[in-house]
Amino acid sequence: MLVALPLCAQGPATAAAGWEAVPGILARIRAPQFPARDFPITDFGAKGDGTTDCTEAIAQAIAACHAAGGGRVVVAGGTFLTGAVHLQSNVNLHIAEGATLLFSPDPAKFLPVVRARFEGTECMNYSPLIYAFEQENLAVTGQGTLDGSATAQTWWALGRTRAANGVAAVNSGRLLVEMAGKGVPVEQRVFGAGHGLRPNFIVPYRCKNILIEDVHIVNSPMWEINPVLCTNVTVRGVNISSHGPNNDGCDPDSSRDVLIENCVFDTGDDCIAIKSGKDADGRRVGVPSENLIIRNCTMKDGHGGVVLGSENSGGIRNVFAENCQMDSPNLQRALRLKTNALRGGALENVFFRNVAVGRVSHSILTIDLVYGRITDGPFPPTVRNVVMENVTVASCPRVLSVVGTAQSVIEGVCIANCTFRGVEGADILTNSGAVSYQNVTVEPATARPPTAASARAREAAPGAAPAAPVPSQSSQD
Secondary structure (H helix, E strand, O other): OOEEEOOOOOOOHHHHHHHOOHHHHHHHOOOOOOOOOEEEHHHHOOOOEEEEEOHHHHHHHHHHHHHOOOEEEEEOOOEEEEOOEEOOOOEEEEEOOOOEEEEOOOHHHHOOOEEEEEOOEEEEEOOOOEEEEOOEEEEEEOOOEEEOOOOOOOHHHOOOOEOOOOOEHHHHHHHHHHHHHOOOOHHHOEOOOOOOOOOOOEEEEOOEEEEEEOOEEEOOOOOOEOOEOOEEEEEEOOEEEEOOOOOOOEOOEOOEEEEEEOOEEEEOOOOEEEEOEOHHHHHHHOOOEEEEEEEOOEEOOEOOOEEEEOOEOOOEEEEEEEOOEEOOOOEOEEEEEEOOOOOOOEEEEEEEEEEEEEEOOOEEEEEEOOHHHOOOOOOOOEEEEEEEEEEEEEEEOOOEEEEOOOOOEEEEEEEEOOEEEEEOOOOEEEOOOOEEEEOEEEEEOOOOOOOHHHHHHHHHOOOOOOOOOOOOOOOOO
């Protein structure tokens, strides 16, 4: 049985007008170029035996490369153990094919603390594994491997155990948000040793002209690639396989003019999650993420393929995702927008087209404005102008899960020229605003018991509608 749903009120013109902005954005995104000079870390005393601490040798190679006007700092010929790596302007950290840069699991190797964001709130925390602050023309490239050494006994355990001072490390995140809400200066929000805030893997902070290309990333303590307050960022050809807690693949945070292409994401959390700061601190900084292009990527495991939020208090706008492949019984959603009335923010101008989805375990499009089960607050969020076109799906529990509140705004959601097959049950629509359709075909699943994953998702979802053979065509509760 095929069901053709009604036409979009706006028609495809809205999407066409949005996509016309892409050439102008791409014209501003240019990967940095580097002088043809190499600085092998072995020339500075590094040994690729996997046990010698190469932190100082790598720092010396970076300093020499920077002083010479730039070039490549080359990691080749073995496995090199290191602590925090701090990049400087005009330096390309190049991990050659067959080489591994192995990061220590000892948190002390990532001190002293540096300025960073932890889940959207600024603080002084453990250094990211690869970090740069207010630099330009930076790169991490090569066919080699970046191994964060995170396991359930090392980094992933941080925040779940009690710190030596007797303070529950698991409360560190809550303490940080409280400090930010009270207006405590960032320099006084000192965490690191004795606390439970894990560092992210690669973090250029207040930088511009950045290239992350081709590397293979495994075993990250937390988010893998996290440009914060950056401009002109290219993430290309990266392969990420890391299944720890909060292991997002790529999280542009309050950054603009970002290109993510030809990457593979197999992650323990969202594959791509666009951020812009959390709650009071995100509003204080007040910098949106904008002008982001995602194309030709493969999403395997993850909470969502392309995600906006949940830390989005500065707003997110002008997101373009196209020509991607998404398929895994452990991939929950294709496109996901998530926030709540404590975070607020406007999520607008989101365009998603030419995406082939195999299986997801929750829904194709999720708009969750009660994220964290927070249903009320002083900053009701806005979702505006979300267009999904030319999406094909082989199997899913439902097409839509759109949950808002009476105070939030959801408008301009349009689904056009899509085919959804193997749909097992009804959409979830609560305070959803108007969802419009143009040339959409829904093919219900053949009679069979729902999967365990879809049953769990249906039971856990707020405002879940009863299962039905065909998704609901209603646009409002």
